[in-house]
Amino acid sequence: MSRSSTARSGASYLALACVGFIATAPAHAADNNNPTPADADKEAQDRSAQDRDQIVVNGARSGELQGPKAVATVENTPRSVIVLPKDVIEQTGSTTLADALRTVPGITFGAAEGGNPIGDRPFIRGFDSQGSTFVDGVRDTAAQTRDTFAIEQVQVVRGSDSTLGGRGSAGGSINIITKTPQATDFVRATASYGTDDYKHASLDVNQYLGGNVGVRIAAMWHDQGVAGRDAIWQRRWGVAPSVTIGLGTDTRLTASYYYLESHELPDSGIPYLYTIGNAPGAGEIYSEPAIGKVTTIGGVTGNVSRDTFYGLKDRDFRDAYTHQAALRFEHDFGTLTLRNSSHYGYNEQNYIYTQPDDQQGNVFGTTAVVPTGAAATRGDRVNGGYLWRRANTRYGYTETLGNQTDLFGTFDTGSVKHSIALGTEVSWEKARRGAYVLATGSTVSPRCNNDTLARFYCTSLFNANPNDAWVNYTGDTTTVQTPIVEGAHSAETQNEANSVSAYAFDSITLVPSLLLNLGVRYDHFTSKLTPALAAGTTQTVTLERTDDLFNWQAGLVFKPTKNTSLYASYATAATPPNSLLGEGSEPNALPTTNTAANLTLLDSLKVEKTKSYEVGAKAGLFNEQLSLTLAAFQTDTDNARATGEDGTVQFVGKRRIRGIEFSFNGNVTKWLNVFGGYTHMDPKIVDGGYTALTAAAVVVGNVTVQPAKSVLVPSVNTGRQATQTAADSFTLWANLTPVKGLSFGGGAFYTSRVFGGYSDNRTATQNAAGVVTVNPATKVLLRSVPEYWRFDARLGYKINEHFDVSVNVQNLTDKVYFPQAYSAHYASIAPGRSAFATLGVKF
Template structure:
């Protein structure tokens, strides 16, 4: 039984806030994922059975029907349609990625309110660092259901959709997941012949090409190849430039049969001259003793006011050369139409070779009109080996329908990290204050220091970079088992619950010794769903998560909390952070199932939060609370008018924030970092004719703090951004698309580092793309 979809309303499998317009084939019933590929686009509809499908009634396998809905490569851990899932889930479809020209994960996530981007720190100086409901989600990012911690800047050329699961998701995804998880679904082979290609040009030296070819190689086999090349600057941000290419082949056999096998490989490489940010206007003050006159006073904590294209980097020193290689083997078997098993094995390796300038405000140079060009660097190799088995299906117990999923996970994640040290005339730049305080002529003649208002990125840095030679390594071993179930007591009442047990063993090795610790993490979730009507649901849920010390395995901002070394010396032993989410919400399909409306209220409580004690130590004495609400609308208002929109309100407070000495308790009750109080995203399109479409987007982000310290706050101000799109299809196989992002050329900042700098977004960016489809 095949199904054609119209729009993005969840009459069949459901969806939630932020879901985008899509028009893809779906299959409901036996061999769902594989058999969907057998759709023939020229078949005519026979009957409309969306109501029967919604209620789980059987549809003859040979009948084709039309419904409105959306198919995703969803994890089997979701045991109910999204309409009946007691969680907030937003789906960014391939169509929305294309319409908004979202070429990176960062671009894509702006379509989901409540997500902010943290400026790189720790092990991820320039990679993706999304925050969900105020919680770092770098370690809660998944590719095709498997955790992908390696620090990187992700591309979308091989992405079918991005699913954003909000709220504690420990029972679904394991460790971390306090604010939710991000699940990236890759493009998969299909039983059809197709080629799609694009070529785009624009301002800021923008050039991009993609290729997506799918070939049927046998009755049940298909091969797909995705390619990407991208070379572009960053409008208004000096010499910043990004070059990357990607290759993603995949091969499937057994499509449409009970036994399927898929092989996937993904490679992406980038060679960038990164943006380096703008310092805040209230840095630490160190008084000069050389007679230099002070030229400014402490500001409010916003980025300093300098010309739009001010860039503090050094073209002669800065670069980011990162890569990712990922190989995946997936085996699937259908015991029956109601019982399935899937096993996925993956090995991946992420590499970083980064050296870039941070405009350091910690030495007080800004008050004298100078900036110290501090070197930030990273030399890293991170590999992951994982095997995950999912056994899922439907059974009846005591007369009630149970849609269940259970499985196991075995993962080893390991990273090796080193850095560069900057030298001038054989002397380490950081060995004294002559360079860091911009206090000598040599600091300026070597361009280690520069002007605050008029830096020159072409300055020839005459120092040297040497590998520091003090590497460290981290390792996380995970063994886990999970079970989730949705019980249908009656058509109007469902219950969802899940449990998961993770055994995690972390190890840290450095010149100071070897340290390790182990934790057993038990997480769970439960929810009730009441359906007053076929097209609507009201839910309440409770979910937990746990974040062990060293959760990012050296790839992010959290450090590993040390246990006992080989000599038995006890270091700093910390417990896992604990989080819980209480959420109530509702989801409705309206306008004959063309449009979905969603809403949710929630509270997240965090305990065992790591803080600095009054004596300068580290303890689990911290806590914070996040309260908020979300509303969303997605689908078609009319046949030609589509919309995806959402609004998020977040009030995140540090209840017990610690602090040493006179700072003890100062941050209690203050706003948590990287949490905007208000955020909004709207994307809408209208078909003026069958061939001509226009669209526009509006995005709002409230003030975001790096720190809400009452004495030295750091923040980026609120902003609005507006985008435009127009597309025209001609000669059956071709189309032209115009995208203009940040139409008003608004200066805004989209990332706030805790202490030193904020990242400025690109100015007005416009490009035209020629698309071909065969």
């Protein structure tokens, strides 16, 4: 109840603040001593309004890169770059960053897991980019679910990108450009209402106060259920004020703040049907989510409907709070600009959510034999049709502080033109996390029996009830009730990092038809990890590591005509150990104890290296209103952490991603604009290292003649498709305006099969002489989600220059599909068909 009250009180405060701000707007607009650009002639205003209805590709508006490191236009940048403008975000009804990014081809999403917190987890060109998300060019470390209300555009740079953003960015990066004050007056507000209790309101107000001062406030309130899902709800509100002093002058100072508060019942998705231990048949076996008609190993057939929710309303929750503050100073020296930006961020996230079954085998069942004896007395559920409600818990915060200085602009050296960006960055990051203390049945084996069902630790696969009256006890078998509490302070894990960076970029126009693009970056990255206090100890330890990273990129652009370009480029990326500070999937984390072996490992850790090769062509058609890009690329990763052939941790893992991309963005005609593209990839795990198998001890009578032995075999992952990555994806959003004021929008989105993880049933045995035999696999389990098509539609009508209405229908065909594949346990299920109507107001 307290969480809901907090959300409602926040929304009320937001509404009052917004009303007050709008009420003062006429006074600012009437400042006759400082006329604004809105005082221009009526004909120019009409032309401007018409232009705003189109997606301008290569001009200075939505189709171009923004920020000091954007030393060239999209057309003259020798790599694949997608600029997602706010027009497409608004037309598609996208209220979260994940919603918006589904319109970009080649991006898939990974699910939250035990070691990976809930939050946006996009994969670009086969690589996890959760830690390579930036806001106005500044790394946004914390795992979180981002809203779009304060977003001006989203820039997706594909390919190895550490030169641009620093550590990580193996497959690319995402840069969010936020809304800032403009030298004009406007009020834009929307109110939406739809199916499944969908309610959304947004506000964007910009006022020119005179004296070269502008203020802007963006705000949002959101409350909804989820179409096709039982019990799920989401509420959030946010506000983002900013002020700029010196608009239109050589010296500008911008201060901004962003706050987002979210509360929700998190969705636990649908469990996979099989584990490697119970999968029927032989050879390659696909384990997909247990949806629709399911027959268990015991022969029971039932139906898992799309709305089945395995979580618990009395236990599960997610609360998140984000604060971001920034201060930016800029001064123009002719064609060069000096910018200094200071930024502070604080993100808190606390949750308990159900991870269905956790590979316990209860879904399909572990045996067809009916239990007898003690197992029958306990009521062990081993014949399938049940699942364990594993609680995945986390509480904690991430805090960042940084300063960035940039010098950027243009100058000439004789006949050679330069567009440069030079900069330095210093940052400090801290992340601390712990887990809640609660009993979940994790000490009971098998997990599901009469007692665990009575306590709602387990539930029916076919008839789960989220309203089960779950109660927390001091233990799995005690009857003493206790509230859920945070773990001891000494049980928390803390990560810290300090970075000092310097970088330089230059887009050199050698002759009008030939451009050379160069970039270098150096990062001095120090990471510290203070693990939870080990049992029986009284003093914590801190493990520390420092890495020096050097990355570079180079590209050549040839322009056969003014509006076309051919390019080739090379770029690197470096991902040091503990790069994500525990805020994402960390395959190369620092060790968490101070054992001799781990201290040795600490010194032997290596930086994961990635290289990208790319060639492509770009063209601006129809008076540069439509941008087309075609690219072919290969990305190679070395030094990935894996088990070596001698059983020790080594850095032998390799991945290779090859592919082609085609994208389009802009206006085909004055009445049709399009956004989207197609991506085909061959994402391959070239070397996954080794996996250890244990040959059991040989016992003759009561004498052990051979101890247990470990033998290494090549990983089941080697040679297989990289996980969380689709081989093929296609997106299209089109907006058609046949007559003035009337528009039709439509979207088509395709993603091919995505794999979450692999396992096999190889075993090792030994004889009395100690000779070990590896028994080859009879089956390989491929956990995956099937391909899908999704279609959206929109109808809009502009009543007059101040009012417009629209209706969006999402997932038009009510398709059951899964947009996220977890590595082992479950897959996230997408919402069903939903519709909402929106009233827009502009002044």
